[in-house]
Amino acid sequence: MRRIGDRVWQPGDLIPAEIELAEEFGCARATVNRALQSLADSGLLDRRRKAGTRVALNPVRKATVEIPVIRKDVESRSKAYSFDLLDRKQLSPSVLLQKQYGLSKSAHLLGLWTLHRSDTMPFAYEERWINLSAVPEILEADLETLSANEWLVNNTPLSHGEFAFSARNASIAESRILNCPQGAALFVADRSTWVADQPVTAVRLAYAPGFTMNTTV
Amino acid sequence: MRRIGDRVWQPGDLIPAEIELAEEFGCARATVNRALQSLADSGLLDRRRKAGTRVALNPVRKATVEIPVIRKDVESRSKAYSFDLLDRKQLSPSVLLQKQYGLSKSAHLLGLWTLHRSDTMPFAYEERWINLSAVPEILEADLETLSANEWLVNNTPLSHGEFAFSARNASIAESRILNCPQGAALFVADRSTWVADQPVTAVRLAYAPGFTMNTTV
DNA sequence: AAGTGGTCTAGACCACACC
DNA sequence: GTGTGGTCTAGACCACTTC
Numbered sequence: 001m002r003r004i005g006d007r008v009w010q011p012g013d014l015i016p017a018e019i020e021l022a023e024e025f026g027c028a029r030a031t032v033n034r035a036l037q038s039l040a041d042s043g044l045l046d047r048r049r050k051a052g053t054r055v056a057l058n059p060v061r062k063a064t065v066e067i068p069v070i071r072k073d074v075e076s077r078s079k080a081y082s083f084d085l086l087d088r089k090q091l092s093p094s095v096l097l098q099k100q101y102g103l104s105k106s107a108h109l110l111g112l113w114t115l116h117r118s119d120t121m122p123f124a125y126e127e128r129w130i131n132l133s134a135v136p137e138i139l140e141a142d143l144e145t146l147s148a149n150e151w152l153v154n155n156t157p158l159s160h161g162e163f164a165f166s167a168r169n170a171s172i173a174e175s176r177i178l179n180c181p182q183g184a185a186l187f188v189a190d191r192s193t194w195v196a197d198q199p200v201t202a203v204r205l206a207y208a209p210g211f212t213m214n215t216t217v
Numbered sequence: 218m219r220r221i222g223d224r225v226w227q228p229g230d231l232i233p234a235e236i237e238l239a240e241e242f243g244c245a246r247a248t249v250n251r252a253l254q255s256l257a258d259s260g261l262l263d264r265r266r267k268a269g270t271r272v273a274l275n276p277v278r279k280a281t282v283e284i285p286v287i288r289k290d291v292e293s294r295s296k297a298y299s300f301d302l303l304d305r306k307q308l309s310p311s312v313l314l315q316k317q318y319g320l321s322k323s324a325h326l327l328g329l330w331t332l333h334r335s336d337t338m339p340f341a342y343e344e345r346w347i348n349l350s351a352v353p354e355i356l357e358a359d360l361e362t363l364s365a366n367e368w369l370v371n372n373t374p375l376s377h378g379e380f381a382f383s384a385r386n387a388s389i390a391e392s393r394i395l396n397c398p399q400g401a402a403l404f405v406a407d408r409s410t411w412v413a414d415q416p417v418t419a420v421r422l423a424y425a426p427g428f429t430m431n432t433t434v
Numbered sequence: 435a436a437g438t439g440g441t442c443t444a445g446a447c448c449a450c451a452c453c
Numbered sequence: 454g455t456g457t458g459g460t461c462t463a464g465a466c467c468a469c470t471t472c
Binding site: 029033049050051052 | 436437438439440441442
């Protein structure tokens with residue numbers, strides 16, 4: 001890292017092979033390997049077999065954002081968390097949802113509309129669809145006590161998903177729920193979650209004005 | 218991973234020690250260690266010396282967002298990139314910047330205001346402050362040809378920084394520059410970059426309406 | 435064909451946290 | 454004190470890719 005920072009090894013340069021570095025630093029090759037791997041993971045090096053290791057030409061900065069359960073997020077800001085389940089109903093997927101998640105039009109979905117609060121102030125408004133063929137057990141859960149968010153986290157620990165972050169002007173309904181002016185800029189997180197190629201849930205979270213998502217590189 | 222997914226090992230459960238798993242799977246402890254490390258890094262396990270390894274109770278999802286050079290970002294969407302340097306001037310730090318970055322009030326800053334374009338359409342509006350004591354060489358760079366963004370990436374490869382993402386209503390000036398209605402919800406990324414405890418640059422990027430930042434978990 | 439990184443092994447010692 | 458994970462070593466074999 002020092003040599004890259006001091007430009008002893010410049011972007012694009014080929015750096016010595018693992019064995020040579022191991023000799024220079026007086027350690028085992030496995031140790032050099034771990035160090036270089038770690039630098040490659042953070043985007044500073046490009047490594048290829050036979051071709052060797054080069055200082056990255058276009059260091060793609062990788063920032064890791066942590067997406068906690070909303071309750072934890074609120075509590076980490078030293079606020080009291082609560083939520084209101086505004087509405088829930090079972091329904092069939094819209095044409096859009098059918099296409100987006102490959103659902104049949106006869107699939108059973110559970111729709112939930114929730115307001116998350118921080119010290120009684122609106123914190124985020126959540127619209128959620130849950131695929132009941134994937135997690136039928138959730139119908140038996142008491143979602144007034146434990147939020148669907150947490151129920152799912154606790155009951156489907158292994159999943160992959162996609163996030164999209166964007167900004168959107170508050171609709172009339174959203175402004176009323178979040179207690180903000182109509183048209184206020186809201187930070188929006190869309191998330192879909194899958195377990196073994198089966199869609200489980202799709203969520204849109206609209207955060208009250210003032211929210212920021214932070215991370216370090 | 219299968220055992221966590223199938224709930225053989227449930228959230229909160231203590232799982233066997235590395236040596237036991239090594240025996241069970243017929244491999245070396247180092248191999249088990251790497252596997253468990255990797256699961257812990259992605260938030261599925263909590264590990265503590267002496268206390269052992271547990272399935273995470275509150276799996277904090279960690280999403281990695283890649284922050285490329287804006288030119289790459291535009292080009293990856295199959296658009297032609299260009300930018301206009303709208304304004305540049307040298308100035309002293311405002312009181313806010315002095316406090317935020319520990320600068321003396323006599324420090325020299327370079328301020329740059331840039332519009333990034335995607336196929337001639339406004340893509341993002343950038344306000345940037347550069348600490349000239351950290352990178353005086355940038356005064357000799359031709360920032361009309363190569364954006365400050367890229368110059369800095371190419372000339373200060375080792376840095377750490379902080380990101381904050383939020384949403385903001387477009388001001389009159391921003392609406393004119395980004396060619397959008399006043400008050401439109403803009404996705405905003407604030408970034409500060411440091412090299413060895415010295416602030417190098419602070420940027421605010423306001424993306425034109427419609428921008429989304431995507432990632433997977 | 436040959437050189438590079440990718441990965442594993444068996445063994446060792448250590449640091450830490452819990453008892 | 455003691456058991457756990459954290460880390461290192463020396464050696465080995467393999468996979469890939471460039472020459």
